[in-house]
Amino acid sequence: MTLFRPCIDLHQGKVKQIVGGSLNDTGAKENFISDYDAAYYANLYREHALTGGHVIALGKDPENKLEALSALRAYPNGLQYGGGVTVKNAADYLKAGASHVIVTSYLFENGEFSWDRLDQIKRETGTERLVLDLSCRRVGESWFIATDRWQTITSTEVNMENLVELANHCDEFLIHAADVEGLQAGIDEKLVTLLGQGCPIDVTYAGGARSLADLKRVHELSNGQVDLTIGSALDIFGGHGVTLDDCISWNTQQ
Template sequence: MTLFRPCIDLHQGKVKQIVGGSLNDAGAKENFVSQYDAAYYAGLYREHQLTGGHVIALGKDDDTRREAISALKAYPQGLQYGGGVTAKNASDYLNAGASHVIVTSYLFENGEFSWDRLDKIKRETGTDRLVLDLSCRRTEDGWFIATDRWQTVTSTQVTMDNLIELANHCDEFLIHAADVEGLQAGIDEDLVKLLGQGCPVDVTYAGGARSLEDLKRVHDLSNGTVDLTIGSALDIFGGQGVTLEECIRWNQQK
């Protein structure tokens, strides 16, 4: 069964919801900036026993990193962490309370996937605490993994063959459809269908979700094998499409 997975997105030291494709060195188009800190949301997810969520640091500044660490400490083993993860610092986030670390950009050198770097980070985390972020952009030839805050499109395509190969090296995949992230204009249905065609590990899709109906749609398109993150449309992030309570009730059906 498709489950709702919670998230905490951090940018410039604040909990935010942004339009994913707008993120660059100058900033980003913001849908929402919270008055609450990251630990507040982590505590909320812990209270409602929501598991498998992620906290993502969209920036390398100290304030953002401190907020991320505070969320991990507020919900030990309840959140995955992503944002600037490398073989050198992965253990720091695991020791701070992350159930898993999420890695993308570190795995690429000059736009090419590095199996050597994957081996290095696996030695620090093991496969059971490693999530590969295969967030991507759509092209005429399909979906290709995008790194560096989704601004650099790599040569690695998101295909079922590649997913099956990479699944041997991690516990889960996290996949943002960067072109629709934050737009609340609907999910990338074709990508969800692809991800539901037999991926050997758990997959969380994010991007474009706008209502409870999208949970049902992802469930139908993937035969219940792909989970869904809802961000900007969620009431706790200023959205009007769906409430956290509705998502909690959905998960309780499992």
């Protein structure tokens, strides 16, 4: 069954919602900047027993790490962590309270997927605490993994063959549709359909969700095999499309 998965996105040391495709070295187009810190949201999710969410540090600002660590302390083993994860620090984030670490850019060298790096990080985390972030951008009628703040499109396609192969090496996939992330213009229905066609492990999709109806739509398109993260449209992030209470009720009914 499709479930709502919560998120905490950090940029420049603040909890924000941004337009994903706008993120670069100088900043990003911002939809929302919270007056609350990351620990506030972590406590909110813990109080409502929302599981499988993630805290993502966007960019290299050291304040991001401090905020992320405070969120992990507030909700130990309740949040996955992503953002600059490498073989050198993956175990540290797990010890700090992350249920899983989320990895993308580290797995690529010169735009090519590195199986050696995947093996290295698996030795630190085990497959059971590793999430592969296969966030992607559309190229024609296909999708390719995008790294470096979704600005570098790699040669690795998001297709069922690759999903099945990579599923042997991790516990879950996290997939942002970077072209629609933060736009509240609707989900990428073709991508969600692809992800629901037989991916053997849990998948969380993010990008474009704008209402409670999108949870139902993802459930229909994926046969209940894909979960959904809602960000900019959510009331706790300044949105007007859906409330957190609505999402909690949806999960309870599934």
